[in-house]
Amino acid sequence: MDYDRYDRIRAVQWQGDHLRLLDQRVLPQEERWIDCASATDVTQAIKDLAVRGAPAIGIAAAWGVVLAAKQGEPLDAALAMLRAARPTAVNLMWALDRMKARIAAGADAAALEREAQAIQDEDLAANRHMGELGASLIAPHSGVLTHCNTGSLATAGFGTALGVIRAGVANGRVERVYAGETRPWQQGARLTMWELVRDGVPAKLIADSAAAHLMRTGEVQWVIVGADRIAANGDTANKIGTYQLAIAARHHGVKFMVVAPSSTVDMATASGEDIEIELRDPAELLAVAGRRTVVDGAQAWNPVFDVTPASLIDAIVTEKGVIERPSTQAMQAMFG
Numbered sequence: 033m034d035y036d037r038y039d040r041i042r043a044v045q046w047q048g049d050h051l052r053l054l055d056q057r058v059l060p061q062e063e064r065w066i067d068c069a070s071a072t073d074v075t076q077a078i079k080d081l082a083v084r085g086a087p088a089i090g091i092a093a094a095w096g097v098v099l100a101a102k103q104g105e106p107l108d109a110a111l112a113m114l115r116a117a118r119p120t121a122v123n124l125m126w127a128l129d130r131m132k133a134r135i136a137a138g139a140d141a142a143a144l145e146r147e148a149q150a151i152q153d154e155d156l157a158a159n160r161h162m163g164e165l166g167a168s169l170i171a172p173h174s175g176v177l178t179h180c181n182t183g184s185l186a187t188a189g190f191g192t193a194l195g196v197i198r199a200g201v202a203n204g205r206v207e208r209v210y211a212g213e214t215r216p217w218q219q220g221a222r223l224t225m226w227e228l229v230r231d232g233v234p235a236k237l238i239a240d241s242a243a244a245h246l247m248r249t250g251e252v253q254w255v256i257v258g259a260d261r262i263a264a265n266g267d268t269a270n271k272i273g274t275y276q277l278a279i280a281a282r283h284h285g286v287k288f289m290v291v292a293p294s295s296t297v298d299m300a301t302a303s304g305e306d307i308e309i310e311l312r313d314p315a316e317l318l319a320v321a322g323r324r325t326v327v328d329g330a331q332a333w334n335p336v337f338d339v340t341p342a343s344l345i346d347a348i349v350t351e352k353g354v355i356e357r358p359s360t361q362a363m364q365a366m367f368g
């Protein structure tokens with residue numbers, strides 16, 4: 033596959049003594065880079081969503097540990113601070129546990145740098161492999177709907193669900209691409225559309241509330257999404273709105289695919305019931321682009337993830353392989 037055409041964005045860049053992040057809060061209006069010089073800077077960037085997407089925040093956190101090591105900061109404190117930055121995406125904890133194991137084994141700053149680079153490189157390789165695995169499930173001339181942003185911005189590069197879509201477009205299986213806006217933070221409208229337009233992939237944005245109607249038209253055969261945490265029974269936490277897409281997909285006979293690296297699989301969490309769902313500031317709902325749109329005095333509830341039960345998922349694609357109709361047994365066989 034011609035990866036170069038579809039794989040040009042690197043949003044997390046290690047510079048030897050600091051971490052450069054493409055600031056996702058201001059895309060697509062502005063391509064602004066921010067420099068993180070410490071673990072505290074990286075923690076703040078994760079909390080503020082300057083860097084976001086489950087694999088990308090794990091990678092950024094690993095580099096945060098490297099910065100702490102280079103500056104002689106207490107590493108336990110840096111690990112704890114980074115771990116608390118966001119609760120739902122398990123890639124964050126997974127990457128920090130990997131760094132912690134290297135620290136426990138006596139790694140110095142140079143060895144930690146190599147570990148962070150390995151985490152980043154492995155994610156890119158996983159995405160490319162998942163792209164091919166996922167695309168092979170899609171029949172030629174299909175239409176797909178995706179949610180949130182799961183592309184190069186959310187990962188080391190290429191993307192998870194968006195990687196499957198890129199591979200599917202490249203090999204001619206995917207003919208129509210739709211992206212939901214993903215209210216309230218607009219990852220689909222602001223970020224996924226930016227990536228697809230840069231790639232020259234003809235894609236259409238839809239309002240989140242247009243999804244069931246789109247499925248009814250017969251234009252899409254697959255909903256393809258990423259994941260922030262996949263429990264041991266296959267229940268999957270992903271961006272808020274994913275669950276209702278899965279329900280609508282089942283009703284319309286549209287297939288539902290989850291694409292994530294194995295670093296998103298959390299075999300220590302038995303089911304979706306046990307996944308902590310991040311609640312963010314209601315202000316994200318009460319304003320659009322920083323401008324208040326709701327009457328003063330109104331309140332809001334802003335959970336930013338939901339859990340799709342395994343029973344609504346047709347395929348979970350990781351770099352280790354594909355699980356169709358996920359179950360605890362199938363998950364255990366692949367990840368146990």
Ligand SMILES: CSC[C@H](O)[C@@H](O)C(=O)COP(=O)(O)O
Nearest residue numbers: 084085086180181182258259271
């Ligand atoms: C490949 S990232 C995993 C998810 O699918 C992702 O899109 C997502 O939900 C990220 O949430 P975010 O709140 O933007 O960090």
